[in-house]
Amino acid sequence: MGAILRLMQCLPLVVALVVLACLIYLVVAYTQSPNRAKEVLIKVFTALNGALSIALGLICLYCLAEGNQGMFEFFGMFLAVAAIALLITRICRAVFVHKHPNYEFKRVRARIKRGKQKEKSGTYNEWE
Numbered sequence: 001m002g003a004i005l006r007l008m009q010c011l012p013l014v015v016a017l018v019v020l021a022c023l024i025y026l027v028v029a030y031t032q033s034p035n036r037a038k039e040v041l042i043k044v045f046t047a048l049n050g051a052l053s054i055a056l057g058l059i060c061l062y063c064l065a066e067g068n069q070g071m072f073e074f075f076g077m078f079l080a081v082a083a084i085a086l087l088i089t090r091i092c093r094a095v096f097v098h099k100h101p102n103y104e105f106k107r108v109r110a111r112i113k114r115g116k117q118k119e120k121s122g123t124y125n126e127w128e
Contacts, residue, residue: 006077013081021045035100042093049086056082 024044028037056079063072 006073009074010077010081013078017085038096042089042096045089046086046093049082049089052082053079053086
């Protein structure tokens with residue numbers, strides 16, 4: 001019963017995330033396209049929930065180091081909600097990419113320099 005009551009304390013975080021998701025989706029879908037809105041929503045929520053999970057994890061570690069069990073349980077529930085939201089976001093990304101393979105997030109290619117580079121001479125006149 002205590003865990004359910006602690007989850008009720010996380011309700012404002014869940015409501016804030018839902019309102020933010022609705023606002024982002026409506027604005028981007030109106031200005032661009034629904035698929036682009038989903039792509040933006042996935043990127044924003046991956047970053048937001050990742051940052052929340054890291055910050056709340058550090059807070060939980062600090063509470064454990066201080067021996068404050070009550071605050072550890074409080075922030076632990078927030079950490080659980082943020083981690084579940086991150087997991088849901090990653091599942092949504094996998095489903096979105098599976099249904100729309102042309103929206104797969106692009107990988108950045110590395111530039112590899114091969115061979116010997118031409119040494120520059122100390123003069124400005126290259127023809128001499």
